[in-house]
Amino acid sequence: MHDPTPFRPYTPGTQPPYDVPGYMGTAKRHPKQALHPLPHTITETLGPVFTAGRFPASIDLTLNTTGRPALGERIIVAGTITDEAGRPVPHTMVEIWQANATGRYDHPADQHDAPLDPNFHGDGRVFTDEHGRYRFITVRPGAYPWPNHRNAWRPNHIHFSYFGPAFATRLITQMYFPGDPLLALDPIFNGVADAHARDRLIAAFDLDITEPDYALGYRFDVVLRGRAATPMEE
Amino acid sequence: MPTATASQTIGPYWHILEDASWADLTRFGAAGERMTLTGAVLDGDGKPCADACVEIWQSDPPVSDSFPGFGRSNTDAKGEFRFLTVKPGPVPGRGNTQQAPHIAINVLSRGLMRGLVTRAYFAGEALNETDPLLMSVEDPARRATLVARPAGSAVWRLDIRLQGEGETVFLDV
Numbered sequence: 001m002h003d004p005t006p007f008r009p010y011t012p013g014t015q016p017p018y019d020v021p022g023y024m025g026t027a028k029r030h031p032k033q034a035l036h037p038l039p040h041t042i043t044e045t046l047g048p049v050f051t052a053g054r055f056p057a058s059i060d061l062t063l064n065t066t067g068r069p070a071l072g073e074r075i076i077v078a079g080t081i082t083d084e085a086g087r088p089v090p091h092t093m094v095e096i097w098q099a100n101a102t103g104r105y106d107h108p109a110d111q112h113d114a115p116l117d118p119n120f121h122g123d124g125r126v127f128t129d130e131h132g133r134y135r136f137i138t139v140r141p142g143a144y145p146w147p148n149h150r151n152a153w154r155p156n157h158i159h160f161s162y163f164g165p166a167f168a169t170r171l172i173t174q175m176y177f178p179g180d181p182l183l184a185l186d187p188i189f190n191g192v193a194d195a196h197a198r199d200r201l202i203a204a205f206d207l208d209i210t211e212p213d214y215a216l217g218y219r220f221d222v223v224l225r226g227r228a229a230t231p232m233e234e
Numbered sequence: 235m236p237t238a239t240a241s242q243t244i245g246p247y248w249h250i251l252e253d254a255s256w257a258d259l260t261r262f263g264a265a266g267e268r269m270t271l272t273g274a275v276l277d278g279d280g281k282p283c284a285d286a287c288v289e290i291w292q293s294d295p296p297v298s299d300s301f302p303g304f305g306r307s308n309t310d311a312k313g314e315f316r317f318l319t320v321k322p323g324p325v326p327g328r329g330n331t332q333q334a335p336h337i338a339i340n341v342l343s344r345g346l347m348r349g350l351v352t353r354a355y356f357a358g359e360a361l362n363e364t365d366p367l368l369m370s371v372e373d374p375a376r377r378a379t380l381v382a383r384p385a386g387s388a389v390w391r392l393d394i395r396l397q398g399e400g401e402t403v404f405l406d407v
Contacts, residue, residue: 003328011237016347025345028278029396035406043293043338044407048304097250105247123251167291174242192240225238
């Protein structure tokens with residue numbers, strides 16, 4: 001039996017470390033021991049399959065809570081998911097969650113003194129098409145304070161969860177907005193050492209995604225891990 | 235070539251997308267021996283991580299319409315996760331080896347910039363003695379952090395210690 005083709009190791013600096021001194025939450029939660037090497041087996045190279053039939057898409061977060069429109073600046077977020085060889089990742093599930101326009105999550109642990117919107121829960125689910133493209137509609141999330149340090153504020157962001165084709169391609173990240181002055185101060189964003197990798201977490205305003213008389217558009221392209229070079233056929 | 239997009243923490247509010255039924259991998263009617271996998275996620279002070287997202291994935295039994303292979307559980311005030319699933323069998327390893335039955339685990343939480351991956355093997359499985367990953371962890375005490383123990387009828391328990399004494403072996407996948 002042929003061994004499964006492994007996924008490429010992450011490029012140094014492009015993924016955050018577990019210990020980020022500026023992010024207090026990491027202090028007691030980062031492992032002190034080095035990660036143990038594990039050559040990829042089928043447990044790592046296979047993965048779950050989510051279909052829209054069983055896990056229905058919900059692409060308009062401004063309307064998917066009560067059917068009445070959420071308050072805030074409506075936006076469209078779209079992009080392409082590819083692997084590290086530039087190939088589209090088709091038919092993969094993307095999960096989305098975020099704060100509302102006032103910077104408040106519809107979550108019991110969020111006690112920020114900003115109003116909830118009864119018409120915005122803040123969750124969505126989309127699938128890429130055959131070309132790896134996805135698109136959804138939401139409101140621009142507000143900035144909010146957090147207890148990391150004095151006068152700490154999270155930049156505006158949307159949370160994303162990606163699966164890709166394998167357990168090894170699982171990715172959780174956050175999308176930020178261009179020009180946000182809080183980015184320079186945010187220890188989570190700045191936990192990524194490589195400046196280029198960090199900046200790729202910032203969406204781009206895109207007039208082609210923007211729809212006249214409806215909503216501004218932002219492009220957020222994502223790259224999931226790709227396979228290592230395929231061995232020569234025997 | 236572009237590199238993979240950077241990870242960011244799942245944060246404390248991921249429950250907004252939670253569907254509690256995902257912790258039951260048998261909900262689509264999977265055949266096979268049912269079992270529960272539970273345990274606590276503990277931080278470097280031994281305190282429970284009550285806001286974690288624990289995901290499991292198993293390559294056996296194979297994914298089908300009746301078995302998703304993937305599950306997600308929150309952790310409660312004691313830091314405990316709980317899955318109902320089907321007991322996996324052995325699967326091929328690299329180089330014509332065989333891997334002992336195991337379930338892959340991905341721990342995500344506030345304070346984790348990336349997921350932490352580990353595995354749950356099952357105490358008493360003969361194949362544990364020749365499993366390539368278990369054999370590669372030389373310290374028996376560390377190896378034991380990868381092995382779930384029986385905790386009742388068809389219940390297996392594996393605590394996950396993120397840091398410090400008894401720190402779980404986390405895997406570089």
